[in-house]
Amino acid sequence: MKTILECKNLCKSFGGLKAVDQVNFKVNEGEIVGIIGPNGAGKTTFFNVCTGVYAPTSGEVWFEGKNISTCEPDQIAGLGMARTFQNIKLFRDMSTLENVKLGFHIQLKTTLIDSIFHTKRYRREETFAAEKGMEMLRRVGIEEYAQMNAGNLPYGIQRKLEIARALALGPKILLLDEPAAGMNPSETMELLQLIRDLNSEGLTIVVIEHDMKFVMSLCQKVLVINFGQKICEGTPEQVTSNEEVKKAYLGERKTEKARVRKVAEHA
Amino acid sequence: MKRNEIMQKISGGMQQVKSWVMRRQRLLLVFFSAAVLLFPLISQNNYLKGMLVKVMLFSVLTTALNVINGYSGMFCLGIAGMMCIGSYTEAILATRFGISFWLLLPLAGLTTAVFGLVISIPAIRLKGIYFSIITMGFSEIVRLLAQNWTGLTGGAMGIKNIPHPSIFGMKLSQVNHYYYIVFAILALCIFTIRRIMNSKVGRAWLSIREDEAAARSLGVNLLRYKALNFFVAAFWAGVAGAFMAPYYQFIAADMYTTNESFNVLSMLIIGGQGTMVGPVVGSLVSNGLSELMRPFGDWRLVVYSVIIIATMWLRPQGIAGSSSGALTGRKKKRRQKENLRKAQRLEVEV
Numbered sequence: 001m002k003t004i005l006e007c008k009n010l011c012k013s014f015g016g017l018k019a020v021d022q023v024n025f026k027v028n029e030g031e032i033v034g035i036i037g038p039n040g041a042g043k044t045t046f047f048n049v050c051t052g053v054y055a056p057t058s059g060e061v062w063f064e065g066k067n068i069s070t071c072e073p074d075q076i077a078g079l080g081m082a083r084t085f086q087n088i089k090l091f092r093d094m095s096t097l098e099n100v101k102l103g104f105h106i107q108l109k110t111t112l113i114d115s116i117f118h119t120k121r122y123r124r125e126e127t128f129a130a131e132k133g134m135e136m137l138r139r140v141g142i143e144e145y146a147q148m149n150a151g152n153l154p155y156g157i158q159r160k161l162e163i164a165r166a167l168a169l170g171p172k173i174l175l176l177d178e179p180a181a182g183m184n185p186s187e188t189m190e191l192l193q194l195i196r197d198l199n200s201e202g203l204t205i206v207v208i209e210h211d212m213k214f215v216m217s218l219c220q221k222v223l224v225i226n227f228g229q230k231i232c233e234g235t236p237e238q239v240t241s242n243e244e245v246k247k248a249y250l251g252e253r254k255t256e257k258a259r260v261r262k263v264a265e266h267a
Numbered sequence: 268m269k270r271n272e273i274m275q276k277i278s279g280g281m282q283q284v285k286s287w288v289m290r291r292q293r294l295l296l297v298f299f300s301a302a303v304l305l306f307p308l309i310s311q312n313n314y315l316k317g318m319l320v321k322v323m324l325f326s327v328l329t330t331a332l333n334v335i336n337g338y339s340g341m342f343c344l345g346i347a348g349m350m351c352i353g354s355y356t357e358a359i360l361a362t363r364f365g366i367s368f369w370l371l372l373p374l375a376g377l378t379t380a381v382f383g384l385v386i387s388i389p390a391i392r393l394k395g396i397y398f399s400i401i402t403m404g405f406s407e408i409v410r411l412l413a414q415n416w417t418g419l420t421g422g423a424m425g426i427k428n429i430p431h432p433s434i435f436g437m438k439l440s441q442v443n444h445y446y447y448i449v450f451a452i453l454a455l456c457i458f459t460i461r462r463i464m465n466s467k468v469g470r471a472w473l474s475i476r477e478d479e480a481a482a483r484s485l486g487v488n489l490l491r492y493k494a495l496n497f498f499v500a501a502f503w504a505g506v507a508g509a510f511m512a513p514y515y516q517f518i519a520a521d522m523y524t525t526n527e528s529f530n531v532l533s534m535l536i537i538g539g540q541g542t543m544v545g546p547v548v549g550s551l552v553s554n555g556l557s558e559l560m561r562p563f564g565d566w567r568l569v570v571y572s573v574i575i576i577a578t579m580w581l582r583p584q585g586i587a588g589s590s591s592g593a594l595t596g597r598k599k600k601r602r603q604k605e606n607l608r609k610a611q612r613l614e615v616e617v
Contacts, residue, residue, distance in 0.1 A: 051484060053480065053483075053484075072483070072488075073480075073483040073484055074483045074484075074485075074486045074487055074488050074489070077483070077484055077485055077486035078486050082484070082485075083484050085480070085481065085484075089478045089480055089481035089484075090477075090478070090481070091473060091474050091477035091478060091481065091482075092477060092478075093473075093477060093541075094470075094473055094474070094477065098470060098473075101470060102470055102471070102474050102482070102485050102487070103485055105467060105470070105471060105485050105486050105487055106485075106486040108467045110466050110467040110468070111468075112463060112468055112495065112499070114466070115462055115463050115465070115466030115467070115468055115469070116459050116462050116463060118462065122466060125467070126465075126466070129467075165485065166484075166485075169485060169486065
């Protein structure tokens with residue numbers, strides 16, 4: 001199987017804090033990979049380094065056999081990596097459809113002159129963006145919101161819109177940062193189905209998620225991060241039975257004696 | 268009445284006016300254009316015509332500033348510098364080489380646009396107030412150059428006797444002529460910017476205003492689009508400056524102080540950032556008010572500023588505005604953030 005995204009000894013530190021620490025990680029084409037870890041483990045920072053928001057302190061990111069460690073986010077988007085954000089980042093004062101149209105930004109070649117004189121290219125590309133944009137909205141099932149301001153949409157719809165916008169890029173790999181946060185169970189189920197459909201069409205997906213059930217039922221491979229370090233990688237079954245993972249999520253079992261001693265110390 | 272109630276009443280009223288206007292957009296546009304076009308034929312009042320020329324001139328400048336402040340969300344304080352370059356380009360080339368006004372209009376625009384592009388290279392790498400300071404500094408540098416480079420610009424004496432434009436051998440020196448010229452410039456300016464805003468380029472500018480991180484994640488090259496933004500704004504500011512030179516017949520560096528930048532900025536904020544009509548409304552209200560206040564004599568500026576403060580207090584997004592620009596949208600953004608937080612709290616409870 002072909003590797004699409006690879007991180008080699010990836011490190012990112014903010015001053016003394018090592019947010020991502022020596023992570024080695026591979027994503028193969030056509031996979032759905034989950035990234036889990038406690039709050040503040042460095043999952044989002046990991047995404048940000050992969051998509052070029054931060055330059056890695058050391059280590060490298062490879063995308064389709066190309067070293068993208070020093071690339072800017074817009075260049076990386078141009079190579080075919082799309083993402084969504086944990087704290088939804090929509091263009092709030094633009095309509096839903098216009099948000100999606102921005103997803104086609106790279107594909108459109110309209111220049112300033114084209115737009116002033118309404119040349120053939122302008123007309124062709126605007127119809128393309130409008131039609132394809134509606135198609136993307138239909139894809140995630142929110143086409144009835146097309147003319148609404150993105151900032152006024154309900155929370156779950158905003159999440160879907162972000163995915164539609166990322167899909168408009170026509171990406172090879174899609175990075176989803178907590179896509180199910182703020183969704184009710186039925187919306188989560190729809191999202192699960194959408195991600196599966198996209199994957200069956202050949203899109204590689206990496207997803208950060210807290211909802212264990214979501215990750216376990218969706219992903220073929222799971223990466224667990226804690227304190228910036230990779231503590232485990234494998235199938236969902238392997239991960240759930242791993243001692244380190246249990247420790248990170250549930251804490252360590254303390255003997256009764258130790259607990260009593262600790263209480264006494266605090267008193 | 269509490270401030271909130273007043274605000275609600277006003278915004279309710281404005282909503283009604285707005286929806287009424289929106290429904291009859293075309294008709295109103297035709298009606299106003301016709302009225303503005305026919306006015307000089309009917310009226311002999313040169314004072315009023317001169318006023319309207321000024322309103323339209325500042326509408327062009329405010330529209331240019333709106334491209335930067337309203338659409339891409341940067342906070343430019345240097346519009347006077349751009350105007351200055353446009354004016355001096357026109358004045359110098361017209362007085363020394365006798366080049367036609369009609370050729371100089373786009374030429375001055377392009378010169379200014381190129382200067383705008385150059386200054387944008389350091390400026391757009393910075394954000395917020397640092398960007399503003401650079402643009403302000405640029406504007407002052409241009410003004411001081413104009414004041415002290417006596418060989419080129421006439422120094423503190425300025426440039427006098429700038430020739431009137433002519434067409435087919437007819438000299439255009441009447442107020443009426445300038446009235447139609449500036450009307451054409453304003454119409455063309457709004458027309459082009461409107462078209463740009465409905466394209467990929469305009470969307471990219473708006474996306475930069477709304478969320479830079481998201482824009483970059485979709486492949487928008489921030490530096491390129493911000494530079495382009497500056498280019499377009501500087502072009503129209505330069506054209507407006509080039510119009511000023513023959514209209515006033517005399518230009519000097521002290522017409523382009525930072526005061527002038529703030530003047531244009533206040534028109535933009537009063538009218539409403541990020542809208543097409545906002546700049547025109549702002550220019551009309553601001554210029555109109557300062558003329559109407561003449562009977563107050565020395566108190567003119569005080570009354571004027573009180574009215575402006577009241578406008579800002581009651582309608583922070585500007586008279587015609589609804590969207591969030593660099594300055595006016597803060598309240599709205601705060602409200603949106605609160606909503607988001609509420610939603611997240613709900614989610615935790617669930």
